Amino acid sequence: MVETVTLYRAPTTAADADAIADWLRDRIDAEVRVRDRLLGTVGDDDLAEAMAAARVTDPYERSTGNTMVGIVRYEERALESPERAGGVVYDGHAVQRALNARLPDEQGLDHLHLPLLDRVLGTWGDHDRRWHKRVAVLGQPAALSVPGLYEAPAKPEAYYEAKSKHALLTGDAPPREVLEAEIDGDFLVADDPRTTDALKGYALAAVEFLESGRAFCDDERCRLYDAHRQPGVVRAQLHAPAFCDTHAARYE
Template identity: 85%
Template sequence: MVETVTLYRAPTTPADADALAAWLRGRVDAEVRVRDRLLGTRSDDDLPEELAAARVTDPSERATGNTMLGIVRYEERVLDDPERAGGVVYDGRAVQRALNARLPGEQGLDHLHLPLLDRVIGTWGGHDGRWHKRVAVLGQPALVSVPGLYEAPAKPEAYYEAKSKHALMTGDAPPREVLEAELDGDFLVADDPRTTEALRGYVIAAVDLLESGTAFCDDERCRLHDAHRQPGVIRAQLRDPPFCETHAERYG
């Protein structure tokens, strides 16, 4: 039984941890708290090297990490100044282990830690031998990647069709902003005003895993569904009904 949920802010993103906590309080029988950025408050001298070791350096290579001095120094800088972070994918399980070790006395499953991250995280796909970006890596702590919300789910087919058409006509890849303007509303983009609402399902799914032992929901209409395409994210997180029948009884 989850007795306490602690969300951690990601101040460089539009995700509102306080609003998510307020929404969660009305749906779970647990105390819901909010703390400042976990990567900032639980950092130590070893964390930069552990993050460097968790870097995905090749999308088709299982091995991760580049712990050269310059990379470790970069990780030190972005821990202090998260505005500098970007362009890197991290092994979500490795980051999860690193952060779990920095929750002294609070690793028990009765206290779920739920950091909103300003980093992109991924998991290795054994079925196709590639790394895949993820919105969430559930467990303890449950990692929710804000940039992953925009980058992990595949965009609608129209996006890729417009991208190919533009490249054929000009010989260059179109600016991302051009494509986003052409297909406004069909998918989530960086700093999207719908970010906080769209993260609700991933947050409550993290609680549900510890409560029920089940990760995510198979019903594509449910907030707890882990959609792999942007139209699916829009349908699950921003359209009615908010929950399937089973999860509506639990959280509706």
């Protein structure tokens, strides 16, 4: 059983770790703590090199990493000043291993460490031989990527149709902000005010995974559903009912 959950803030994002912690306290029988940014707490020269080694350099190439001096220096600056980071996808499991080796407290299955991260995480898909962005990489620690919430789930079809049409007419890709303003549809965008609410179900899934080995629910109406498209994320995380019957009995 998970007895303690430690959430770590991501101050450069719209995610409110304290609000997520309050929501978890109402649903699980565990002590829930909140601490400052994990990458800032455990950041060191070795972590900077580990982050450089975890960089995805080609979406269709399994191997990762660029540990040239300039890249490592970039990662050092990003650890110190997270507002400088961006535009990079990292191997989520490699980041998870690097953080696991640096967790400040016990690493047993009774104490879940749950950092909110300002980095985009991905996992390799053996089925299609490419990297896929993820919202959550579960385990110990369970890493929740705040920018992954906006970037990983696919947007509505109308978004991609408008993008292709614009590129066909102008020869250039339209700015993301323009498309987001023009397209009707329910999807999350960077710094969305719904970010905190949308992440609550993923935080609970991290607890569920450590306790049972099964994180996600098959019911698309449940907050434990792992939606692969933005409309599905909005429906599962932000619309009633909050849970399927099985998980409602456990968490409500």
